[in-house]
Amino acid sequence: MFADLHLHTRFSDGTYSPEELAGHAQRHGLSVLALTDHDSVEGCGAMTTACARLGLEFIAGVELTAEHDGAELHLLGYFLDTQHPRLLRELSRFQGVRQDRIREMVARLNHLRVPLEAEAVFALANCRSPGRPHVARALVQAGLCRTLDEAFDRFLKKHRPAWVPKFKMSATQAIALIHEAGGLAVMAHPGLNHNDRLIPHMAEAGLDGLECYHSRHSLAASEHYLGLARKHVLLVTGGSDCHGMNRGRPLIGSVHLPYKYVVILKERVAQRKSRSAACTPNASRPDTPTHPLLPSATKPPPPSCAVA
Numbered sequence: 001m002f003a004d005l006h007l008h009t010r011f012s013d014g015t016y017s018p019e020e021l022a023g024h025a026q027r028h029g030l031s032v033l034a035l036t037d038h039d040s041v042e043g044c045g046a047m048t049t050a051c052a053r054l055g056l057e058f059i060a061g062v063e064l065t066a067e068h069d070g071a072e073l074h075l076l077g078y079f080l081d082t083q084h085p086r087l088l089r090e091l092s093r094f095q096g097v098r099q100d101r102i103r104e105m106v107a108r109l110n111h112l113r114v115p116l117e118a119e120a121v122f123a124l125a126n127c128r129s130p131g132r133p134h135v136a137r138a139l140v141q142a143g144l145c146r147t148l149d150e151a152f153d154r155f156l157k158k159h160r161p162a163w164v165p166k167f168k169m170s171a172t173q174a175i176a177l178i179h180e181a182g183g184l185a186v187m188a189h190p191g192l193n194h195n196d197r198l199i200p201h202m203a204e205a206g207l208d209g210l211e212c213y214h215s216r217h218s219l220a221a222s223e224h225y226l227g228l229a230r231k232h233v234l235l236v237t238g239g240s241d242c243h244g245m246n247r248g249r250p251l252i253g254s255v256h257l258p259y260k261y262v263v264i265l266k267e268r269v270a271q272r273k274s275r276s277a278a279c280t281p282n283a284s285r286p287d288t289p290t291h292p293l294l295p296s297a298t299k300p301p302p303p304s305c306a307v308a
C-alpha cells in the first residue's frame with residue numbers, strides 16, 4: 001500500500017477537483033491521500049466523499065506558508081480537525097490576505113495598462129484561497145497573455161512589475177496552530193527551500209516530521225533528509241505536491257510513500273490525543289490543578305504532559 005501526502009486541488013492553486021484527483025490517485029496505485037491545499041481545508045469535505053467512494057483512505061491536511069528568522073518554509077498539517085474554530089478563523093484571515101493580494105496584483109497590472117478585473121480572477125478561482133496561478137489563468141483567458149509562462153515571465157514572477165510578496169506567518173505559531181487543531185506539523189519539501197539550518201529550531205518548536213520524499217527531491221536529497229529526520233527525531237513523510245495541469249505534467253504518481261510511514265504518523269496522532277486527554281484539567285485527573293499558575297506541589301503532572 002502506498003500514500004501521497006502532498007496534494008492540491010482547485011480549492012487552492014491546483015486544477016483537479018477532489019473527484020478527479022481521487023480518480024487519478026487510484027489509477028496510480030495509491031491508497032492513502034492527504035489533501036494539503038494552501039491556507040484552506042475547503043476541499044476536505046468533497047475529498048472525504050470522493051476517497052470513500054473509491055475505497056481510499058483520506059487524511060485532512062493543509063499547507064501554510066511560514067517564515068522563521070527571515071527564511072521561508074512551508075508547513076504541512078495532517079489529521080486536522082477541519083471544524084476547529086480557531087483553525088477556521090486563522091485560515092479565513094489568511095484567505096482574506098490572499099484576496100487582498102490578488103486585488104493589489106490586479107491594481108499593478110491596471111497601472112501597466114493591462115485591463116484585468118479582480119472579479120474575473122475571483123470568478124475563475126472560485127475558491128477562498130486564490131493565488132498567482134489564478135491571475136495567470138485569468139490573463140490567458142482574457143487574451144492578455146498567450147500562455148501561463150508568459151504571464152509569469154512578464155508580470156507575476158518575483159520582482160516582475162505585478163508581483164506582490166506573499167504573507168507568511170511565524171513558523172512557530174503555525175506549528176502551534178496545527179497542534180491546537182489536533183494535527184501533526186511537517187516541514188514541506190526542505191530540499192526546495194535550502195534552509196536546513198531551520199530544522200533544529202523547528203524541531204525544538206514541536207515540528208513532528210520532515211517531508212523527505214518529494215517529486216522535486218533527488219534520491220540524494222531524500223537520503224540527506226532521511227538522515228536529518230533520524231538526527232532530530234522527526235517522522236518521515238512524502239508526497240508529489242501535484243497541482244494538476246498547472247505546470248508541465250501532473251505530478252501525481254511520482255511519489256509512492258510506503259504505508260508503514262502512515263502507520264507511524266497515525267500512532268503519533270493517537271498518542272497526542274490520549275496525552276492531551278490525560279492532561280485536560282479535571283478530565284481523567286480530578287486532582288490536577290485547574291489553573292496553570294496554581295502551585296502543583298500536591299501532585300506534579302505526568303512527565304508526558306510536558307511534551308503534549
Ligand code: AMP
Pocket residue numbers: 013130131132133136148149152153166243246247
Ligand atoms: P503563490 O502561492 O500565489 O505565490 O503562487 C505560487 C504558485 O505559482 C505555485 O503553485 C507555482 O507552481 C506557480 N507558478 C510559479 N511560476 C509559474 C509558472 N511559470 N507557470 C505556472 N505556474 C507557476
Ligand code: ZN
Pocket residue numbers: 008013014038243
Ligand atoms: Zn501551490
Ligand code: FE
Pocket residue numbers: 063074188189
Ligand atoms: Fe509548498
Ligand code: FE
Pocket residue numbers: 006008036063241
Ligand atoms: Fe504544495
